[in-house]
Amino acid sequence: MEPIIELKNIRKRFGDHEVLKGLELAIRPGTVSVIIGGSGGGKSVLLKHVIGLLKPDEGQVFVDGQDTVPLSERELTEIRKKFGVLFQEAALFDSMNVEENVAFPLVEHTKLSAAEIQRVVAEKLASVGLSGQGPKMPSELSGGMRKRVGLARAVALDPKIVLFDEPTSGLDPVMGANINDLILRTRDEFGATCVVISHDIQATFAIADEIFMLYDGKIIASGTPESIKDSQDPVVQQFIQGKAEGPIQIA
Incomplete structure (x- = not known):
């Protein structure tokens, strides 16, 4: 099976700091893939390369078999329609109510009628357990x-790929479990490939089909939750066990 996302030899430098150092990553379609790693280790930079918000200094980024690095901004806009993104703080528009927030991508990117948009919005809100919450404002x-x-x-546009940036950050354990369940439902009910950036190890082991460990600008380990738990790499073990002592140094 061909990867739906593939990064080859990605290098990215900001000034004197090289963040990604020949990174290789391949994500299979229809899976939940979780990318773990320390704060400031390049996870968000990696995600921005996947969606085309950053271009690498070297290397190739393939989405659905197409190298996105040489594409123009207009061509990238088309590629981005394959993606849905759940940002860390949800990034809702404060001036819009719930219904208007969910409708936004449908209004911007489709020619659906107002009635059709309303139907899709109601369907998507129901799918996340928020039926009847459309009139509420984000502040509520x-x-x-x-x-x-x-x-x-x-998921309003039924994307092929959904990116989750620290989806359980700041949530209590029960709400975090609910978000984990929604990620699995996104894979199972919408058929989407889910890519999750996380340092929540408990959530990672609960949802991942495959885990990728990012450290020092490269993917140093990948595999099923079981294989990651059994990894002999001291960096992996220190990270997943949350130990203060080990090769990972606090800057």
Whole structure:
């Protein structure tokens, strides 16, 4: 099976700091892939390369078999329609109510009628357990509800790929478990490939089909949750066990 996302020999430098150092990554379609690694280790930079917000200094980024690095901004806009993104803080528009937030990508990128948009919005809100919440403003919602609205908006266009940036950050364990369940449902009910950036190890082992460990600008380990748990790499073991002592040094 061909990867739906593939990064080959990606290098990215900001000034004197090289963040990605020949990174290689291949993500299979229809899976939940979780990228783990320390804060400031390049996870968000990696994600921005996947969606074309950053271009590498060297290397190739393939999405659905197409190298996106040489593409113009207009061509990248078309590629980005394959993606839905759930940002860390949900990134809702404060001036729009829940219904308007979820409708936004449909209004911007489709020619659906107002009635059709309303139908899709109601369907997506129902899928995340928020039926009847359309008139509420983001300020009236809990953190977990805002994330669920963000997910409804992310899947509004039925994307092939959904990117999740620290989806359980700042949530209590019960709400975090609900978000994990929604990620699995995004894979199973919408048929989407899910790419999750996380340092929540418990959530990672609960949802991942495959885990990728990013360290020092490269993917140093990848595999199923079981194989990552059994890894003999001291960096991997220190990270997943949350130990202070080991090869990972606090800057």
